[in-house]
Amino acid sequence: MSSESPLHPMSGSAHGSPGNENQTSKGQVERSRHPLLSDTRRQLEAVCNNATLALFIMDERQHCVFMNPAAERLTGYTLAEVLGQPLHEFVHHTRPDGSPYPLSECPIDQAFPQNNQEQGDEVFVHKDGRFYHVSFTASPIRDEAEQPIGTVIEVRDITGEKQVEQTLRQSAQFTRRVLDNLFAFVGVLALDGTLVEANRAPLEAAGIPASEVLGKKFWDCYWWSYSPQVQEQLRGAWARAVRGETVRYDVPVRMGGDSRRWIDFQLAPLRDEQGRITHLIPSAMDITERREVEAALREKEALLDAVLEAAPVGIIVADAAGKLLRMNPANDRIWGSAPFSEQIEEYREWNGWWADGSERHGMRLEARDWAMARALRGEVVPSDLIEIEPFDAPGTRRTILNSGAPVRSADGQIIGGVVAQMDITDRVRAEAGLREGERRFRALADNIPQLAWMTDETGWIFWYNRRWFDYTGATLEEMQGWGWQKVHHPEHLERVTEKFRRHVATGAGWEDTFPLRRHDGEYRWFLSRAAPIRDESGRIAHWFGTNTDITEQRETEEVLRETDRRKDEFLAMLAHELRNPLVPITNAVAILRARGPQDPLLERQREIIRRQAEHMARLVSDLLEVSRISRGKFTLQQKSVDLVEMLRSCTGDYLPSAQEAGIQLEMEISGEAQWVHGDAVRLCQAVNNLLSNALKFTPSGGRIHVALRRAPGGHGGEPGEEAVITVRDSGPGIPAELLPRIWEPFTQGEQELDRSRGGLGLGLALVKRIIEGHSGTVEARNAEAGGAEFVLTLPLTRAEQRPQASSLTTPSDPGGAGGRILLIEDNVDAADTLEELLELKGYEVRVARDGLSGAELASSWVPDLVLCDIGLPGLNGYQVAERLREDPRTRSVRLVAISGYAQPDQMARGRAAGFDEYLPKPIDPDQLLHLVAAYT
Numbered sequence: 001m002s003s004e005s006p007l008h009p010m011s012g013s014a015h016g017s018p019g020n021e022n023q024t025s026k027g028q029v030e031r032s033r034h035p036l037l038s039d040t041r042r043q044l045e046a047v048c049n050n051a052t053l054a055l056f057i058m059d060e061r062q063h064c065v066f067m068n069p070a071a072e073r074l075t076g077y078t079l080a081e082v083l084g085q086p087l088h089e090f091v092h093h094t095r096p097d098g099s100p101y102p103l104s105e106c107p108i109d110q111a112f113p114q115n116n117q118e119q120g121d122e123v124f125v126h127k128d129g130r131f132y133h134v135s136f137t138a139s140p141i142r143d144e145a146e147q148p149i150g151t152v153i154e155v156r157d158i159t160g161e162k163q164v165e166q167t168l169r170q171s172a173q174f175t176r177r178v179l180d181n182l183f184a185f186v187g188v189l190a191l192d193g194t195l196v197e198a199n200r201a202p203l204e205a206a207g208i209p210a211s212e213v214l215g216k217k218f219w220d221c222y223w224w225s226y227s228p229q230v231q232e233q234l235r236g237a238w239a240r241a242v243r244g245e246t247v248r249y250d251v252p253v254r255m256g257g258d259s260r261r262w263i264d265f266q267l268a269p270l271r272d273e274q275g276r277i278t279h280l281i282p283s284a285m286d287i288t289e290r291r292e293v294e295a296a297l298r299e300k301e302a303l304l305d306a307v308l309e310a311a312p313v314g315i316i317v318a319d320a321a322g323k324l325l326r327m328n329p330a331n332d333r334i335w336g337s338a339p340f341s342e343q344i345e346e347y348r349e350w351n352g353w354w355a356d357g358s359e360r361h362g363m364r365l366e367a368r369d370w371a372m373a374r375a376l377r378g379e380v381v382p383s384d385l386i387e388i389e390p391f392d393a394p395g396t397r398r399t400i401l402n403s404g405a406p407v408r409s410a411d412g413q414i415i416g417g418v419v420a421q422m423d424i425t426d427r428v429r430a431e432a433g434l435r436e437g438e439r440r441f442r443a444l445a446d447n448i449p450q451l452a453w454m455t456d457e458t459g460w461i462f463w464y465n466r467r468w469f470d471y472t473g474a475t476l477e478e479m480q481g482w483g484w485q486k487v488h489h490p491e492h493l494e495r496v497t498e499k500f501r502r503h504v505a506t507g508a509g510w511e512d513t514f515p516l517r518r519h520d521g522e523y524r525w526f527l528s529r530a531a532p533i534r535d536e537s538g539r540i541a542h543w544f545g546t547n548t549d550i551t552e553q554r555e556t557e558e559v560l561r562e563t564d565r566r567k568d569e570f571l572a573m574l575a576h577e578l579r580n581p582l583v584p585i586t587n588a589v590a591i592l593r594a595r596g597p598q599d600p601l602l603e604r605q606r607e608i609i610r611r612q613a614e615h616m617a618r619l620v621s622d623l624l625e626v627s628r629i630s631r632g633k634f635t636l637q638q639k640s641v642d643l644v645e646m647l648r649s650c651t652g653d654y655l656p657s658a659q660e661a662g663i664q665l666e667m668e669i670s671g672e673a674q675w676v677h678g679d680a681v682r683l684c685q686a687v688n689n690l691l692s693n694a695l696k697f698t699p700s701g702g703r704i705h706v707a708l709r710r711a712p713g714g715h716g717g718e719p720g721e722e723a724v725i726t727v728r729d730s731g732p733g734i735p736a737e738l739l740p741r742i743w744e745p746f747t748q749g750e751q752e753l754d755r756s757r758g759g760l761g762l763g764l765a766l767v768k769r770i771i772e773g774h775s776g777t778v779e780a781r782n783a784e785a786g787g788a789e790f791v792l793t794l795p796l797t798r799a800e801q802r803p804q805a806s807s808l809t810t811p812s813d814p815g816g817a818g819g820r821i822l823l824i825e826d827n828v829d830a831a832d833t834l835e836e837l838l839e840l841k842g843y844e845v846r847v848a849r850d851g852l853s854g855a856e857l858a859s860s861w862v863p864d865l866v867l868c869d870i871g872l873p874g875l876n877g878y879q880v881a882e883r884l885r886e887d888p889r890t891r892s893v894r895l896v897a898i899s900g901y902a903q904p905d906q907m908a909r910g911r912a913a914g915f916d917e918y919l920p921k922p923i924d925p926d927q928l929l930h931l932v933a934a935y936t
Helices: 021-033 044-049 071-075 108-114 159-181 200-206 228-242 288-310 329-335 344-349 371-377 427-446 464-470 483-485 489-508 551-595 600-630 645-655 653-660 680-697 763-774 828-840 851-860 877-886 906-913 925-935
Strands: 054-058 063-069 116-123 131-142 148-157 185-189 197-200 247-255 260-272 277-286 316-320 324-327 352-354 379-390 398-410 412-422 451-456 461-464 512-515 525-534 540-549 637-640 663-669 673-679 703-715 720-728 777-782 786-794 820-824 843-850 865-868 893-900 917-920
Touching: 054 071, 063 071, 063 843, 071 148, 071 906, 108 131, 108 540, 148 703, 159 412, 185 200, 185 260, 200 247, 228 247, 228 260, 228 277, 247 277, 260 288, 316 329, 316 371, 329 412, 344 371, 344 461, 371 379, 371 398, 371 412, 379 645, 398 427, 451 464, 464 512, 512 540, 525 551, 551 925, 637 680, 645 653, 645 663, 645 680, 645 703, 645 720, 653 663, 673 680, 673 777, 673 786, 680 703, 680 720, 680 763, 680 786, 703 786, 763 777, 763 786, 786 877, 820 828, 820 851, 843 851, 851 865, 851 877, 865 877, 865 925, 877 893, 877 906, 893 925, 906 917, 917 925
Parallel strands: 663 703, 820 843, 820 865, 865 893, 893 917
Antiparallel strands: 054 063, 054 148, 116 131, 131 148, 185 197, 185 277, 247 260, 260 277, 316 324, 316 412, 352 379, 379 398, 398 412, 451 461, 451 540, 512 525, 525 540, 637 673, 703 720, 720 786, 777 786
16 A cells, blocks of 8 residues: 555545646546555445445554545544544544643554554544544454555544433432432332342441442341341331332331431332332331430420429419319418319409518409419519418418419410419518527627628628727728728738638638727737638538737737747756756766775765766756747657667666665566667657656665567557557555646655655656657556556557668777867866866867867867867857868867757757757766767
């Protein structure tokens, strides 16, 4: 096949360049020789020209060589316009979305290179630019060797068909959307009961995909399969529907989450034009809410009946004509056996009188005045206060609240009336009593010595007693609400107001102290309290408050505080002055014991001096301890303490004194440790006081028994164990009249004029305070075998709270180390004796008599240890310590305070100034020597 010039085989003219006759003649000749247009096919010319299908012939280059008139009408192009050119570039170059359509992707043009027929639908572009749908068949034209030499293309316009398909598709989609948006449940069953279609509503309600139910027997689907009975009922409905019957009933079905919903279910046959049943149509409406409403209405009706029967107020119901239809039991209790009046005029037989305090008070009610009659005229009667005479109790009056309202239909027509009546006879009487009580309350409140007031639940004051106005000179209008702030001292007002508001908000009782201005301008101090007043439900309804003038009391307390302060100063000074002389005495005894002659007589005298000095020191300490306890300054330094070790140590200290007095001191103490959380020093002090007391009252030849045992007990409501310490003597016992107050300060039994047993009566008071401070108890009694018995109990700690035993030991002999010691002391005897005692132990000692010279000597000499008094001339001991700590040369020197000023605050001040230790005078010489040995 020649490819030089495309020919038009169906006409007698060539389609070359216009007006070129030579080319035309040449074209005719070439056309007559083209193998595709031999004379044997000319007979097809008429068929092609009259064919309704568009026909195209393409050569081996896919250029158009022929198109029939139907093709020209289809594309809008003539053969002359496309001859010899690719047809694709005219009718198939662009997709409907405007994007290019490459020739390589065109299925029509694949028939030639693939040598295979191609069929399908495509979208062509008309010459005028519009798109239209076509159906095509592209077949290769083969030569005798079955090789492709061209392509014939048949094209049919299917735009109309596509539009019909689109319309049908849209119609089907619309129908589907309608079904899917129906509130009802709709489906389609085959005649054998298989579900073939279902709208979206039942699927979404059940939470299942369509694939889970389509193709199943309807009764085996999710909605019904939860119950064999429901399935069987559905099979029966299917059998009836197949026979042509429409079946309808209410049934519960399963929905999402295995919940149940009630539906109004119908199964109906679907018939074709000939009346034959082709399918079954199941449909349903969710009636769960309707059934719930119906059930609720039934419940409300039953509830209304119950309410009428149980209501505490009398209720009467009438129709529009005034005929009484119903009365409840409460109405019978108010009125007795009341008549069912037939009309409004018959209400005259009901006896009632106005009791509202108005001009009509006491007048009889006419028939038209009753709440029912007025309600039937359209009036809403909130509450008429009337007195009635019950039908079964002539001459008796009761007070009621009578309310009424019309009953209207949906269109607003009055169809009846209802009246509610409440018997308030008791309340009226109670209110009268309340008014009388209020009158009495005001009379009482106006005559109490306090200022008094009341607030609402928010703290807004609405009432004051007369004394408030007499004191402030103000009026209720000025003071009500928060006006009371005008008479408060401005320095206290913000604090007082904030605290009062906080207590009102929380409901906690309020108490405060502040000054209030009197009418003459003087401020006086008041103790103010307020308590909430609650109603029957527990809600705060009011607050009642008082202000008590405590100005004189505060002044008295201030005088007492000043007196107490001066007493403390006196006791501190007394202790200082009493302790100072004891220092040289104890030092002298220690020196004599170390260097004095070993004469038995002298030894006894030295021991007498030592005991009396210790006794004097204990008396001073006890006096100060009781003073601290009475002022709340008694403190405990608590840690784990083994009572066994502590008791053995304390009791052992008294063995020499007991032996000297001819008294047998016995100990009954187990070997197992018993731990308490306590202050070891204070606990030892308590035991020492009991032993000292026992030694005083036990005659020579007597016995003192000390015991420690475990016993079941507890603390703070929790089970546990407790330690029981018992100190029993064989003395005269405790007088019966003294037992109730044995633990009080300054309590003593009768003593002879010589006061041989001595003491201030403070020891047992200290014992009680110490043990109770450890959450323990004390008891004093007379032993069955004679003598006094004192019992102390202390809570034991758990095992996990007990500490590891300490490996530290205190050397028994202080020895001497030859260190350098500076002694700063203004008491000559105390300084000299302590200097001599330290020098006896081999220490190098220097003495300063005042604070300034002591600080200067320390700076120049730089001792190992400084023993410093507090009450020094010039610089006091605190100032000396501060100066030495500031001096780089003495900053690391050990500082020990030894002073008769031994109150806790004074000792704390000493530690803050820089002292390593603070020892109260008189200190035991052995204890001091141990300390010196440790620090040098």
